[in-house]
Amino acid sequence: MMSKTELLSAIILAGGQSSRMGQDKALIPLQGIPLLRRVSEVALHCASEVYVVTPWPERYQNLLPNACRLLQEVPLPGQTEPHGPLVGFAQGLAPVKTDWVLLLACDLPQLQVNVLQNWATQLEKTDKNVIALLPRHAKGWEPLCGFYRRQCLPILFDFINEGGRSFQSWLAQHPVQELMIQDTRILFNCNTPADLERLASYQ
Numbered sequence: 001m002m003s004k005t006e007l008l009s010a011i012i013l014a015g016g017q018s019s020r021m022g023q024d025k026a027l028i029p030l031q032g033i034p035l036l037r038r039v040s041e042v043a044l045h046c047a048s049e050v051y052v053v054t055p056w057p058e059r060y061q062n063l064l065p066n067a068c069r070l071l072q073e074v075p076l077p078g079q080t081e082p083h084g085p086l087v088g089f090a091q092g093l094a095p096v097k098t099d100w101v102l103l104l105a106c107d108l109p110q111l112q113v114n115v116l117q118n119w120a121t122q123l124e125k126t127d128k129n130v131i132a133l134l135p136r137h138a139k140g141w142e143p144l145c146g147f148y149r150r151q152c153l154p155i156l157f158d159f160i161n162e163g164g165r166s167f168q169s170w171l172a173q174h175p176v177q178e179l180m181i182q183d184t185r186i187l188f189n190c191n192t193p194a195d196l197e198r199l200a201s202y203q
């Protein structure tokens, strides 16, 4: 099994509106631990650097492990509306030094260190031309629980500068490799109060 690797950084996105949940998902405690902290702890076991990208660093600074780096997300010039996860990702990718980055949403309560470490062992075998290694579902890629090459940053900025905001549209323009996964429960993300109840009944 691969241990925490020097080849990998992690970016956690924590800047969504949580409109379906009705309260900030990142702060919701599960077994006493806020969701964002749980995801951060998993990421720290898998990656040498962990960045949390958010417009509200002060909201999270006291709940994160010290080893995580908070990155203040900034609005795009001339825009005031929330810009979404693709722009958050681009801003998080800017300081990354490793060849690969693990991108995670903050609302993934079922992540498991050993499973992510096992996924990471596939990075070395990934074709040179692919920009990302991601799980797939019926409607497209699963963009917020998978791996990206740092080198995708210039093409990502180009896409954003042309007004693109959709992960699916961006990914459709470039080679992406499917990450084969055995158990899709790891991808369960908690978007609504009903999702939270379902989660309580699993545990």
Ligand SMILES: Nc1nc2c(ncn2[C@@H]2O[C@H](COP(=O)(O)OP(=O)(O)OP(=O)(O)O)[C@@H](O)[C@H]2O)c(=O)[nH]1
Pocket (backbone or CB within 6 Å): 013, 014, 015, 016, 017, 018, 019, 020, 021, 053, 054, 055, 073, 082, 083, 084, 085, 087, 088, 089, 104, 105, 106, 107, 144, 189, 191
């Ligand atoms: N940094 C950053 N993260 C974002 C942004 N928009 C969404 N995210 C994150 O992307 C992940 C997936 O977002 P969703 O599950 O759609 O959550 P959301 O946008 O907060 O929720 P809804 O308002 O209910 O759609 C979560 O970790 C969000 O925090 C953004 O503008 N900036």
Ligand SMILES: [Mg+2]
Pocket (backbone or CB within 6 Å): 105, 107, 189, 190, 191
């Ligand atoms: Mg979600």
